[in-house]
Amino acid sequence: MADIEAPPLADQLCFDLYAASRAVTAAYRPTLAALGLTYPQYLVLIVLWERDSCTVREIADRLRLDHGTLTPLLRRMEFGGLIARHRDHTDERFVVVSLSSKGDELRRHGDRIQCDMKAAMGLSEQEFTDLQVTLRALTARVSGEE
Numbered sequence: 001m002a003d004i005e006a007p008p009l010a011d012q013l014c015f016d017l018y019a020a021s022r023a024v025t026a027a028y029r030p031t032l033a034a035l036g037l038t039y040p041q042y043l044v045l046i047v048l049w050e051r052d053s054c055t056v057r058e059i060a061d062r063l064r065l066d067h068g069t070l071t072p073l074l075r076r077m078e079f080g081g082l083i084a085r086h087r088d089h090t091d092e093r094f095v096v097v098s099l100s101s102k103g104d105e106l107r108r109h110g111d112r113i114q115c116d117m118k119a120a121m122g123l124s125e126q127e128f129t130d131l132q133v134t135l136r137a138l139t140a141r142v143s144g145e146e
Helices: 013-034 039-051 056-063 067-079 101-121 125-142
Strands: 053-055 083-087 095-099
Touching: 013 039, 013 101, 039 053, 039 056, 039 067, 039 095, 039 101, 053 056, 056 067, 056 095, 067 083, 095 101
Parallel strands: none
Antiparallel strands: 053 095, 083 095
C-alpha cells in the first residue's frame, strides 16, 4: 500500500457534480416520461424550439454532444415523429433537423417543466441564477472557452 493517501470521495468535486447531474436528470424523468420523452430528446427539442430548424452540427455544438451520440438519438426522434431530417438544399454535406408538428406541440409544456424542476430543486430565483452563472463559468474554464 502506498504511503500517499488519495483524497476521499467526500472531497471530490467531480463526484458532487456527477451526483447532482444524475439527481437533476432523475427529477426530470417522470415529467418527461409522461410526454414520451427522454432527457436527451428534451434537450434537442429545446434547441429546436429556439430555432425551429438547424443542422446536426449546430445541435451537437449547443448540447456538447458528439455526432456518434447525437445521430442515433435523432434517428429515434424522427422515428417517433418528433423531428424531420433532410439534406441541406444549398450544401448537401449538412443534415438539417426540423420540428414536426408533434415536436412543436410539446413546446406548450416547456414552461411547466421548467417551473416543476425549479420547484423540485428548492432554489430561490437568485440561487437558481447564481448556480447557472457558476456552472457556466466552470464549464467555460474547464473547456478552455474562457
